[in-house]
Amino acid sequence: MKHIKITMALAVALAGFTSCDEDYDVTIPTPDVPYDAEMEAALSKYDVLTEYASKAGVPFGVSVSPEDFASKKLAYSIVATNYTQVEAPGLFTPAKLINEEGVYNFSSLSSLISTAGEAGVSVFGPALCSASNLPADYLKKLIAPIVIPYEPVEPEVGEFVLTDFESDELGKTYPMTGGSVSTVEEDPDGESGHVLHVGAEGNVAAYSLPTFEVTMPEGKTLAHLKMVVFDIKAPGSGGLYGAGLRLTIEGTEMAYGNCTSFGCEDNKWGRGLIKLAFEPGKFSQSDLDKNTFKMAIGSATGSGNYYIDNVKIKWEVAGDDTGLDNVLDFEGDNIGKDYPTTNGGVAKIVDDPEGKSGKVLQVGTAEAPVKQSFAKVTIKLPNGHKLGDYEMFQVDMKTIKGQYGGGMRFIINGREFTGANAASSGATEGGPWARGGIRLSFVDSSDPSRYLELTEEEKALTEFEFAVGSATGAGFYYLDNYTFKRVVSTEDTVIEKTPEEKAEIIGGEFDKWIDGLTAATGDKVTDMIIYDEPFDDESAAFNWADYIGEDYVAKVQAKINENAASDMRYFVSQTLVISDNTPAEIAELKRVIEALEQKGVTVDAVNLVLSSTFSEDYATQEGLEAEAVAAMQALSAFGKPVRISDFAVRVIDRNNLGVNPSTINISERRAIGEYYAEVIKAYKAALGENAIGFNLSKVLEDGSYVAPWAGGGNRNYIYEGLVNGLTK
Numbered sequence: 227m228k229h230i231k232i233t234m235a236l237a238v239a240l241a242g243f244t245s246c247d248e249d250y251d252v253t254i255p256t257p258d259v260p261y262d263a264e265m266e267a268a269l270s271k272y273d274v275l276t277e278y279a280s281k282a283g284v285p286f287g288v289s290v291s292p293e294d295f296a297s298k299k300l301a302y303s304i305v306a307t308n309y310t311q312v313e314a315p316g317l318f319t320p321a322k323l324i325n326e327e328g329v330y331n332f333s334s335l336s337s338l339i340s341t342a343g344e345a346g347v348s349v350f351g352p353a354l355c356s357a358s359n360l361p362a363d364y365l366k367k368l369i370a371p372i373v374i375p376y377e378p379v380e381p382e383v384g385e386f387v388l389t390d391f392e393s394d395e396l397g398k399t400y401p402m403t404g405g406s407v408s409t410v411e412e413d414p415d416g417e418s419g420h421v422l423h424v425g426a427e428g429n430v431a432a433y434s435l436p437t438f439e440v441t442m443p444e445g446k447t448l449a450h451l452k453m454v455v456f457d458i459k460a461p462g463s464g465g466l467y468g469a470g471l472r473l474t475i476e477g478t479e480m481a482y483g484n485c486t487s488f489g490c491e492d493n494k495w496g497r498g499l500i501k502l503a504f505e506p507g508k509f510s511q512s513d514l515d516k517n518t519f520k521m522a523i524g525s526a527t528g529s530g531n532y533y534i535d536n537v538k539i540k541w542e543v544a545g546d547d548t549g550l551d552n553v554l555d556f557e558g559d560n561i562g563k564d565y566p567t568t569n570g571g572v573a574k575i576v577d578d579p580e581g582k583s584g585k586v587l588q589v590g591t592a593e594a595p596v597k598q599s600f601a602k603v604t605i606k607l608p609n610g611h612k613l614g615d616y617e618m619f620q621v622d623m624k625t626i627k628g629q630y631g632g633g634m635r636f637i638i639n640g641r642e643f644t645g646a647n648a649a650s651s652g653a654t655e656g657g658p659w660a661r662g663g664i665r666l667s668f669v670d671s672s673d674p675s676r677y678l679e680l681t682e683e684e685k686a687l688t689e690f691e692f693a694v695g696s697a698t699g700a701g702f703y704y705l706d707n708y709t710f711k712r713v714v715s716t717e718d719t720v721i722e723k724t725p726e727e728k729a730e731i732i733g734g735e736f737d738k739w740i741d742g743l744t745a746a747t748g749d750k751v752t753d754m755i756i757y758d759e760p761f762d763d764e765s766a767a768f769n770w771a772d773y774i775g776e777d778y779v780a781k782v783q784a785k786i787n788e789n790a791a792s793d794m795r796y797f798v799s800q801t802l803v804i805s806d807n808t809p810a811e812i813a814e815l816k817r818v819i820e821a822l823e824q825k826g827v828t829v830d831a832v833n834l835v836l837s838s839t840f841s842e843d844y845a846t847q848e849g850l851e852a853e854a855v856a857a858m859q860a861l862s863a864f865g866k867p868v869r870i871s872d873f874a875v876r877v878i879d880r881n882n883l884g885v886n887p888s889t890i891n892i893s894e895r896r897a898i899g900e901y902y903a904e905v906i907k908a909y910k911a912a913l914g915e916n917a918i919g920f921n922l923s924k925v926l927e928d929g930s931y932v933a934p935w936a937g938g939g940n941r942n943y944i945y946e947g948l949v950n951g952l953t954k
Contacts, residue, residue, distance in 0.1 A: 262892050269941045272949055275308035275934075282952040284910060287311030287350065287921035289872050292338040300939050301925040306345040311753075313921060314338060315835055315872045318352035319359035320739050328364060330739060332746035339750050350833075350871070350921070351751040353758030353799065354740060354786070355779045357766035365735060365768050369728045374719035381545035383452070388438060388537040391420035403474065403522045404434030406530070414533065415459070415495065421535040424524055425464065431530030435472060435522035438537065442517050446541055448475065449514035451504040453540040454523060458500050460485050460532035461493040468527025470577065473502040475521050476513050480505050480557070483581020485525065498536070505557050505584065549714035551608050551616075555707050556585040565603060568637065568693055571596030571701075579624070580659065583706055586624075589695055590702040595627055600635055600695035603708065607688050611712065613638075614685025617669045618711040620662045621694055624704040629653040631698025636666055636678065639690045646675040648696050653703075662709070664694070669713075725773075732773035740782055749791035755833060756783055756796035760818045761811075780826035797869065798822065799833035806853050809860035816864055831867035831918060837874040838905070840898050840932075842885065851901055858908035867918040870909060874923035874931045875901070887927040888937070898932055899947025906951025 279286040290312045294301050305312060316322070323330045335352070342349045353359075394410040400422065402408055408424045408431070425431035442450065454473055460466040471482040482502055490496035502523065506514060513519070525532060556575055565573040565587060573596075576588045587603075590596040607613065619636070629649040636643045645666060652660035671677045684690075696703060723731070747754070757779055763769060770778055787794065798819050802811055819829050838854050841847040861868045875898065877885040890898070910917050924933035934945035 265892055265895075265943060266940065269943070269945060272941075272945065275945070275948060276310060278949050278952040279310065282910065283915070284906075284917050284952060285310045285919045286948070286952075287313060287347075287919060288925050289313055289315055289921060289923050290338070290925060292317065292334045292341075296337050296341045298341070302341070302345060304925050304935055304939070305347060309347060311348045311350055311919065311921065312338070312342050312345075313350035313871065314352075316359070318743075319356075321359045321361045324361045324364060328368075328735075330742045332742055335743075335746045339747065343750065348753070349747075349751050350869075350919075351747055351754035352743065353755035354743065354782060355756060355770065356758035356762075357769040357771070358759040358762045360766070360768045360770075362767035365732065368731050368735065369723055369773070371723065372721040374721070376716050376718050378716070379545040382543040383541070384443065385455075385538055385540040386443065388440060388539050390418075390536050391422055394420055396420065400436045400438065402431065402434045402436060404432065405429075406431035406434050408436035408534075411533075413535070417495070418457075418535055421459075421533045423533055425529075425531040427531065430464070430528075431524070432528045433469075433526055434530065435474060435524035435526075436534065437520055437522045440519055440521045440539060442539075442541065446517070446543070447514060448509065448516050448519055449506060450541040450543055451475075451506075451539065452542040453504060454502045454521070455498060455536075455538040455540060456500050456523060457495055457497045457535040458485055458490060458525070458532060459493065459495045459535075460490065460525060464529055464531035465525035465527045466490065466492055466532075468525050468530075470526055470581070471500060471502060471524070472526045473504070473521070473523055475504075475509070476516070476519050478508050478513070480508065481526070481577070481584065483577065487581025495533075495535075503584075505555075507555070508557060546716075547712075547714055549617075549712035550709050551611070551712060552707050552709045553605055553607060554603055556587055559585060561585065565601045567596065567599045567601055569597065569599035571599045573601035576704075578706070579704065583622075583659075586622075586704045586706040588704050590628070592626065592702055595699075596695070596701040597699045598632075598697055599701070600637065600693040601705065602637075602691055602693045605690055605692045605708065605710075607710065610688065612685060613668075613687045613690070613710075614680060615712050616710040617713045618665055618667045619694075620665045620709050620711065622659050622661045622706040623648055623651075623653050623664050624657070624659045624706075625653040625696070626656055626702040626704075628696040628698035628701035628703055629655060631696050631701070633675070633697055634664055634666075635693070635695055635697045637691075637693040638684060639687070641681075641684075643678045644697060645678075646673075648703075659704075659706075662707075728773050729775075732770065736770050736774060736778070736782075740785075744786060744789075752792055753795050753797065754786075755799045756827060756829065757822060758799045759801060760798065760815070760822075761800055777825055779822065783827060795830045796828055797831050797833040798829050799835060799871065801835040802837075802857075804836060804838040804850075804854050804857045806856075808853065808857035809863075812857070812860045812863060819864070819866075829866070831869060832861075832864050833869045833871050834861075835871045837872075837876070837923070840875050840877045840901055841880075841882075842878065842894065843880045846880075847897075847901075851904055854901070854905050855908040858905060859912045861909070862912045862916075864916075867916040868913055869919040869921070871921045872923045873905075873921060876931055884930065886929050887932045888929070890932070892943070895932075896943040896946070899943040899945070899950070902944055902947035903951035903954070906948065907954065910951075 275286055286309055288309045292314055318335050339349050391410050396410055398410040400408045406425050406429050408422050410420050411423045413421045422436060424436055466485045468484060470484045473480045488499045490499055559575040561575055563575040567573050572591055573589045575585050578584060578586050587601055589601050625648055630647050633647045634645045651663040665676055667677045668680050800815050802808055823829055839850055841850055879885050924931050926935050926937050927933040932944055934941060934948055936942055
């Protein structure tokens with residue numbers, strides 16, 4: 227590319243500009259394609275654009291790049307002598323000006339205002355309110371719910387040796403719950419050092435147990451006790467049998483089967499065989515909170531004379547809530563307590579015949595089996611839960627007789643349901659416990675024989691009469707651990723913000739935007755868009771109004787007016803592409819403006835961001851020009867001043883493909899200029915005094931849109947079209 231001296235046309239463009247105090251580089255690069263001398267000569271007769279715009283009463287402006295404008299080179303020179311207003315559509319929006327930290331940077335807006343002031347032109351202000359061009363992701367993140375990720379919590383388990391008596395001196399005694407003694411002696415079998423001898427020849431321990439002080443690990447309490455484990459050596463006449471083993475803590479006794487039920491043999495060490503499970507349900511919360519407590523263990527016999535060794539404490543801190551609520555395990559009942567039945571027969575509390583799980587409910591006897599009769603209990607669900615909170619019921623069952631019959635019967639407050647028989651759930655005649663084997667689902671209907679659909683009334687129950695058993699004429703079985711399983715979520719915990727919290731957060735963000743924008747514009751910008759792109763509201767990714775109210779536009783307008791140093795002129799702005807539908811869009815925009823005004827918003831004028839197409843095909847272009855003229859004529863329907871913003875013309879060829887302006891010939895440029903003239907004339911004719919401004923999209927042509935000045939700075943016939951539109 228070569229450089230030439232300033233042409234006559236450009237000299238006209240720069241007229242009046244050289245009076246500025248500062249010096250600017252006005253050496254203009256020429257286009258690679260030779261500029262048409264005839265066109266240059268023809269255009270040399272025209273004055274600067276402001277002369278024609280002023281006489282026509284239609285201010286002319288142009289869109290600029292703030293950075294290019296601030297460089298005070300060619301674009302600045304052209305603007306300063308030919309236009310009266312500048313704007314930068316789409317650049318000064320919340321989405322464009324905010325950074326990752328949520329801070330708005332208005333420096334480019336401040337620069338544009340400052341440079342415009344030096345050039346002697348005004349600035350058409352950006353939009354105050356809109357649902358478009360917002361930092362939606364940032365704003366949504368501010369009001370997003372707090373999500374606490376679900377993390378599975380495994381149970382924390384541990385154990386420690388309470389005593390193995392090795393550190394005790396021989397002859398040391400431990401206190402007893404009753405009479406007799408317990409003394410540290412050598413293992414009579416000579417195997418494990420020191421052991422504790424409970425009772426003595428001639429001084430047996432009659433229902434009296436040795437007592438120990440237990441201190442749980444730091445942070446652990448009685449509530450975390452899982453099991454007490456110890457070794458025992460007891461003769462048949464000195465503690466192997468009796469009433470069973472006992473664990474007593476802070477005076478509360480728990481009963482278990484005798485030593486043989488744990489696998490011990492007569493007068494032999496049962497190493498690690500005695501495992502007494504703790505029953506927290508029997509204790510008050512004040513006891514469960516204790517870190518140190520008194521504990522007694524041993525055999526409940528009237529002739530105790532046995533040995534204990536290696537006492538261990540096992541503890542557990544619960545992990546995730548499994549949702550299993552064991553609402554009835556009978557451990558709080560006395561042996562022999564009777565429960566009512568639906569049709570007669572025995573239902574009473576006994577010790578587990580296997581000696582493992584404490585007290586259980588026996589239904590029927592070998593001599594008098596129950597016949598189609600079921601034990602009735604009262605269920606009280608814990609912690610305010612309702613039956614509808616649960617997905618399943620399960621119960622342990624051990625059958626001596628009656629695992630078949632007519633199936634399992636479940637009765638809730640008198641409503642009966644018959645399910646699959648106990649045998650199908652693992653219960654066998656005279657067999658072991660089917661732990662949790664009898665099940666009834668309230669949610670899974672895949673197996674109708676094990677599904678009961680609760681009524682709405684039943685779902686609301688917190689306490690109810692309940693009966694379960696085998697519908698047989700020869701029932702003799704045991705039941706234990708009536709357990710209801712709640713629906714337990716493993717999903718993340720989501721804490722939603724309240725509408726009030728969201729309004730406060732978003733209101734603060736909106737105030738931050740408005741305060742920053744008005745501080746940047748100050749009293750130097752009096753034309754502002756009060757609401758931008760209303761047609762985009764329904765599809766907007768975020769809308770201020772959804773959180774701070776539909777009246778927020780009127781409120782912010784009142785706030786600005788209160789603090790403004792001079793009168794403001796407020797516009798509603800909408801982007802339209804000129805087509806045969808533009809008059810209908812204008813009518814719709816009029817309705818939108820009226821709706822805003824009904825909400826208390828003052829709308830002084832309308833700003834239309836318009837773009838159009840010029841076709842190289844003559845017939846097509848005739849239609850396009852008719853559409854453009856019709857669009858201008860429709861503007862009068864607003865009944866308000868109308869400003870055309872960022873008016874852009876894209877040229878297409880006969881195949882509807884875009885044409886680079888640098889390839890357009892002279893005659894075609896004149897035709898495009900005539901198109902501009904017709905649009906401007908129609909705009910003036912339709913609006914008269916309400917034609918308050920016409921802004922072009924480009925100072926200089928680029929690869930997409932035409933402009934009155936070519937890239938090198940020379941005017942072309944589009945300039946002539948502007949003049950004709952203003953003067954004819």
